[in-house]
Amino acid sequence: MTSRSIRSFVVRNGRMTPAQQRALDELMPVYGLEYQAAAIDLQKIFRRQAPLWVETGFGNGDALLSMAKRYPEKNFLGIEVHAPGVGHLLQGIKNSDLENIRVIRHDAHEVFDNMLAAGSVERVLVFFPDPWPKKRHHKRRIVQAEFVSVIEDALQSSGVLHCATDWQEYAEWMLELLQARKRLKSLAPQGQYSEPPDYRPATRFENRGRRLGHDVFDLLFEKVSA
Numbered sequence: 001m002t003s004r005s006i007r008s009f010v011v012r013n014g015r016m017t018p019a020q021q022r023a024l025d026e027l028m029p030v031y032g033l034e035y036q037a038a039a040i041d042l043q044k045i046f047r048r049q050a051p052l053w054v055e056t057g058f059g060n061g062d063a064l065l066s067m068a069k070r071y072p073e074k075n076f077l078g079i080e081v082h083a084p085g086v087g088h089l090l091q092g093i094k095n096s097d098l099e100n101i102r103v104i105r106h107d108a109h110e111v112f113d114n115m116l117a118a119g120s121v122e123r124v125l126v127f128f129p130d131p132w133p134k135k136r137h138h139k140r141r142i143v144q145a146e147f148v149s150v151i152e153d154a155l156q157s158s159g160v161l162h163c164a165t166d167w168q169e170y171a172e173w174m175l176e177l178l179q180a181r182k183r184l185k186s187l188a189p190q191g192q193y194s195e196p197p198d199y200r201p202a203t204r205f206e207n208r209g210r211r212l213g214h215d216v217f218d219l220l221f222e223k224v225s226a
């Protein structure tokens, strides 16, 4: 099995409410993008030129929705494989009448690899990715050198990769991995985590972690100019 055949997610047949199903059927053609193995034309899709923030694994999408409302001057792209979450976000976009957000239901690694042109993204957000706590499952973690490499390609110069987790051992894993990247530089002093930036809303999984008494770790790394 090659490392790219190991997925960071398991496709679950989660419960889909009728409203989520209707949103998928009716709103995916409006706010959704089909996966394609070729770079997309962002200017055409958003009908304007604006900095692009991409959230991968947005869950129910509430954090993404609130950032898109708060920052109308940015374009937002959400990537998620879990259908009920995609339906939930689509409904939220329609209810809020937002123009600056698009959604892809597909593996984020492939989206970065194929759909996002080099230097086209200002900020990549990976909030509370599945920690895959068992050692034998660590290979399923989404934050791996190969994934970070395709993110680096997509980031513009001085663009930022922002990861957050409530799983301390995964935070340490990410810190070690990201500090070793030649194209990234931490926005925190060596060996330390960053303060959570004001723009990051509390997510569903963050709230769950806090209820369990977990600390939360933010990692912000900037792309170094060539």
Ligand SMILES: C[S@@+](CC[C@H](N)C(=O)[O-])C[C@H]1O[C@@H](n2cnc3c(N)ncnc32)[C@H](O)[C@@H]1O
Binding pocket: 008, 009, 056, 057, 058, 059, 060, 079, 080, 081, 082, 085, 106, 107, 108, 109, 127, 128, 129, 130, 131, 142, 203, 204, 205, 206
């Ligand atoms: C633990 S949840 C966190 C959701 C949300 N960010 C939050 O904080 O509430 C992780 C999410 O990442 C999604 N995911 C995992 N691997 C993915 C991938 N390769 N591409 C897209 N989504 C992925 C899962 O479906 C899941 O919804």
